[in-house]
Amino acid sequence: MLSRRSFLQSSAAAVTYLASGARPGWAANAPGISDTEIKIGQTMPYSGPASAYGVIGRTEGAYFRMINETGGVNGRKLNLISLDDGYSPQKTVEQTRRLVEQEKVALIFGSVGTPTNDAVRSYLNDNKVPQLLIASGSNIFGDPEHYPWTMGAIPNYQTEAHIFAKHILQTKPDAKIGVLFQNDGFGKDYAVGLRDGLGADHEAMIIKEVSYEVSDPTVDSQVITLQSAGVDTLIIAAAPKAAAQAIRKAYDIGWAPVRYMTYVSASITATLRPAGLDKSKGLIIGLFGKDPTDPRWKDDPGYKEWVAFVSKYLTPSELVDLNAVAAFSYAAMLIQVLKQCGDDLSRQNVMRQAANLRDLELPMLLTGIKVNTSPDNFYPIRQMQLATFNGESWELFGDVISG
Structure with a gap:
């Protein structure tokens, strides 16, 4: 039984704790989460046959630096640990285990590739680690019934x-x-x-x-x-x-x-x-994203936001790289998930909020394309528009089509 003296002592301690600005509850119990930090892991093909996709990791890292400079997410800074897997499934397994077991990341975000992500899907689901918004549109990464901890980011x-x-x-x-x-x-x-x-x-x-x-x-x-x-x-x-x-x-x-x-x-x-x-x-x-080389977007507010981001955090070569444009959107999607989590950054709530995105509009998604998820639909982007290359840029034609 809790005595009156013990109750008063514990109450006084709680008041002092809250007055200090510290956060009670979930943060202390969630891997990779502290009062000041959210630790995020990913693997990227910075080397090897798919090294062109390395720009995705560089762009996401730059986006998180931008967020940190404005105070982070709900007062916590983002610490992205991005490791090279060379687009080798075996290396992906090694690096992912390092991220989860040694670095103690809260979640895996944005890792590139179908064979690479498939190689660690069962491991992450068995250990209930979010494998979130990964850069693959494979049909296997939208199966919440059998793999509830895995969600893709791009159209199937x-x-x-x-x-x-x-x-x-x-x-x-x-x-x-x-x-x-x-x-x-x-x-x-x-x-x-x-x-x-x-x-x-x-x-x-x-x-x-x-x-x-x-x-x-x-x-x-x-x-x-x-x-x-x-x-x-x-x-x-x-x-x-x-x-x-x-x-x-x-x-x-x-x-x-x-x-x-x-x-x-x-x-x-x-x-x-x-x-x-x-x-x-x-x-x-x-x-599904705006082509930065298409002159139709020169006065578009979302495109101007992209240009401002690139001019501060990346290089001119990334400005017209659609892989970088896509990564800009993936990172923004994760930020929205984390904002919705508030102070409950348990892995369970991260996945709960990832499956609760509603009509999210992002600066570099095509007009009319919105991000939507639900507990039984793990495909955030399900609309596209056809385009043809005219020698300089991608030229859109037809209507936005839902898959």
Whole structure:
């Protein structure tokens, strides 16, 4: 039984504690959380075959520095520990275990890649560590029933493939479709989504599918195989390096199919310039973010916010990199989640708030595209708009489409 003396002593201590400005409750019990800090971990391919995506981690780190300079989130500064995994699943496992077991991070945020994130998904879910807003649109990262601690950040790859299929049926119903895909969950999602989008009556339009490995030095032979098969409509489901090679090789051998390409390789900096801007004309993609090279946005308030951010925290090369633009939005999404958490920064509440985003508008998302999640829908962005490359920028056409 608590005596009156003990009660008075504990009450006095509580008053003193609260008067000191310290926070009671959740922060002390949540890994990676203190009264002054939120510790966040991620893995990034700063080296290796997907190093073009390293800009995502650099941009997110810069965004968190900006937030810290304005006081942090609910009075706590963000400490991002971003480790290189070289886009190697084995390395991702090692680095993620280090982040969770040694660095004691509160959550994993924004890690890049389908095979890499898949390699640690079960480990993070078994240990109830949020694997939040990861940079992959694979269908496997939107399964709250079986993996309630994992949530992607970008549109489902199958959604974009559905959109491509609909556009092909409308504009080229006699198309002979070929698919170049990365031989993992990322690339295979496009093949699945394309077949589903075409439907049973039209899936025979796909006459050739050719895969490549991330470790392959080039995809030249795959491109030649697709040309030889009589393909006149090409789906490029490849990371920036392989996508650039495919664009360049097709042009160099005089092959000019209608070309659709995954949005994760839409960066002019990382993909189109290495391929050749002239060789990239006519490419079609689905976009959810504003293209900084498109003059239509020059007076847009969101674009001006992006320019101000880049001028202070990044370099001119990042200004037009769509990977950096996407990371700007991912970081803003996490900040909103943490703000909604208040002082309850338990891992359970972090996931609860991540699944409770409502019509969130962000500066560099296309007009009309909003972020929405729920306990049974872990795909924050589910809308896209088709765009074609005109030699200088991505030119939007049609309407915003929901997947």
